[in-house]
Amino acid sequence: MPDVLIQTVQPFEGQKPGTSGLRKKTAVFRSPGYLESYVQSVFDAIGGVAGKTMVLGGDGRFFAAEAAQTILRMAAANGAARAIVGQGALLSTPAASHLIRLRGADFGIVLSASHNPGGPEGDFGVKLNLGNGGPAPEGVTEAIHALSRTIDRYRTLATDDIDLSATGATTLGAMTVEIVDPVADYADLMAGLFDFAAIRALFARGFRMRFDAMNAVTGPYAREILERRLGAAPGTVVNAVPLSDFGGLHPDPNPTWAADLVALMNAPGAPDFAAASDGDGDRHMILGPGVYVSPSDSFAVLAANAHLAPGYARGLAGVARSMPTSSAVDRVAAALGIECHETPTGWKFFGTLLDAGRATLCGEESFGAGSDHVREKDGLWAVLLWLDILAARGEGVAAVMEDHWRRFGRTWYSRHDYEALPQAVADRVIDGLRRQLAELPGRTVCGLTVTGADDFAYVDPVDGTATAGQGLRVRLSDEARFVLRLSGTGTEGATLRLYLERHGDDWHGEVQDRLAEVAAAAEEIAGIRRLTGRAGPHVVT
Numbered sequence: 001m002p003d004v005l006i007q008t009v010q011p012f013e014g015q016k017p018g019t020s021g022l023r024k025k026t027a028v029f030r031s032p033g034y035l036e037s038y039v040q041s042v043f044d045a046i047g048g049v050a051g052k053t054m055v056l057g058g059d060g061r062f063f064a065a066e067a068a069q070t071i072l073r074m075a076a077a078n079g080a081a082r083a084i085v086g087q088g089a090l091l092s093t094p095a096a097s098h099l100i101r102l103r104g105a106d107f108g109i110v111l112s113a114s115h116n117p118g119g120p121e122g123d124f125g126v127k128l129n130l131g132n133g134g135p136a137p138e139g140v141t142e143a144i145h146a147l148s149r150t151i152d153r154y155r156t157l158a159t160d161d162i163d164l165s166a167t168g169a170t171t172l173g174a175m176t177v178e179i180v181d182p183v184a185d186y187a188d189l190m191a192g193l194f195d196f197a198a199i200r201a202l203f204a205r206g207f208r209m210r211f212d213a214m215n216a217v218t219g220p221y222a223r224e225i226l227e228r229r230l231g232a233a234p235g236t237v238v239n240a241v242p243l244s245d246f247g248g249l250h251p252d253p254n255p256t257w258a259a260d261l262v263a264l265m266n267a268p269g270a271p272d273f274a275a276a277s278d279g280d281g282d283r284h285m286i287l288g289p290g291v292y293v294s295p296s297d298s299f300a301v302l303a304a305n306a307h308l309a310p311g312y313a314r315g316l317a318g319v320a321r322s323m324p325t326s327s328a329v330d331r332v333a334a335a336l337g338i339e340c341h342e343t344p345t346g347w348k349f350f351g352t353l354l355d356a357g358r359a360t361l362c363g364e365e366s367f368g369a370g371s372d373h374v375r376e377k378d379g380l381w382a383v384l385l386w387l388d389i390l391a392a393r394g395e396g397v398a399a400v401m402e403d404h405w406r407r408f409g410r411t412w413y414s415r416h417d418y419e420a421l422p423q424a425v426a427d428r429v430i431d432g433l434r435r436q437l438a439e440l441p442g443r444t445v446c447g448l449t450v451t452g453a454d455d456f457a458y459v460d461p462v463d464g465t466a467t468a469g470q471g472l473r474v475r476l477s478d479e480a481r482f483v484l485r486l487s488g489t490g491t492e493g494a495t496l497r498l499y500l501e502r503h504g505d506d507w508h509g510e511v512q513d514r515l516a517e518v519a520a521a522a523e524e525i526a527g528i529r530r531l532t533g534r535a536g537p538h539v540v541t
Helices: 034-045 064-077 093-103 138-148 184-193 196-204 218-229 259-265 295-308 328-336 347-355 379-393 397-408 423-439 516-526 528-532
Strands: 004-008 022-025 053-058 082-090 107-111 123-130 153-157 168-172 175-180 209-212 273-277 284-288 291-293 318-322 339-343 361-364 368-371 410-421 448-455 472-476 480-486 494-504
Touching (some): 034 064, 034 153, 053 064, 053 093, 064 107, 064 123, 064 153, 064 175, 082 093, 093 107, 093 123, 093 184, 184 218, 196 379, 209 218, 209 259, 218 379, 284 295, 284 397, 291 295, 291 397, 295 318, 295 361, 295 410, 318 328, 328 339, 328 397, 347 368, 368 379, 410 423, 410 528, 423 448, 423 472, 423 494, 423 516, 423 528, 448 516, 480 516, 494 516, 516 528
Parallel strands (some): 053 082, 082 175, 318 361
Antiparallel strands (some): 004 153, 022 123, 107 123, 168 175, 410 494, 472 480, 480 494
């Protein structure tokens, strides 16, 4: 039996988890003792891991294999009974959530920085999921941060790495390590939710699709489900092999970073349907020939048509969206007569609603949607639901979108990201707008009148947990608004996110043109470009 080592360590500044765990530059995580200090804080914050079962995996980015071995040694040294690990230390975030729930695990650790770039110069992340399969709530992440500020030792084993390349069981000290196929259980779950026969028939009729896995973790999942189980043509899935640096790609499925896919869909002879996913498989982008579907619109369409898929034929108990996400789904919920919840940004805020049966579908503007099948957003799930809808309706993406806008009107929507700002500059913008909130109502700016302004606060309707300071909202006349908040997913400087929204019955036109007055009002009030010195946003979605 290998010796348990108790190693001394100094606390590290800044080990405060954000909306999806702790994310830092890879070099920071590789600093001696940094990962170990944080993981021991995680173990201690959940009451220790003695006798518990852990799920472990990630998106295969640089340092993930090494980090997995470190975490396994630490789990064994801290008395964990079993670790269920994806083969090659791979598991998409939704697959990890499913595996936690399927196997009754006590917790899971996902090694990913989601849509952030990978490689030695890129980003790394560690996220904790609890026994319901969902991200740790704020009370737990606050406990982790508090412990990380005082930690002085961690426990590990004096042992070599174990082989994670083949499925099967082995031991590490007294802990059983079970290495599992990372794809099979998830693919079986999808087969139980969607009409695979109808989708197979769609492909058999010549339906053409392109799925860009962006050299990230979704590649093996998409190949198994789309090409092998559903009969899509070989080569439908591109960039399908997970690479430690994502092949130099930025694994964020949006029009900026998936520009080649957008160009393909705007060219003559485009496929009937296209989609992309991100680093850890929890996001999605949807395209049709000449059509880009915004994330907020995608979520609204999924909610309006979910009943066409067998897994949701019973109807929806309710829907939930993050506050910055457009109100498009609100109109769907009203038409269906179901609850619509508005939460802070971060999938962890959907967990209680899902567990209590108050929401069936959840969505956020940053290309995330999911349902009560897991407790994470799920990119491939959203793509499969789109395919089920297209098969059932016998229409293309453009026709589905036009019908949706005809029924519910169109909520014109866009997000403008100002990335890698000095923290002091980003804070100056936020603080400047916050000081104006009380005096803004009644003011007319760029032809629009401010009808309300606040700093969003949320009280969970299930457990009563209160969360404040979740984004600055300015509501405008003509069914318009803008929202300004700091992102919690960056690793370099600060990212300001400006969300622009306007609703109308005429769905024709170009998004940025239709939002020009709202954008001008936001700049006049908040002064983002003036205060940051930026000519414009770094990314527009």
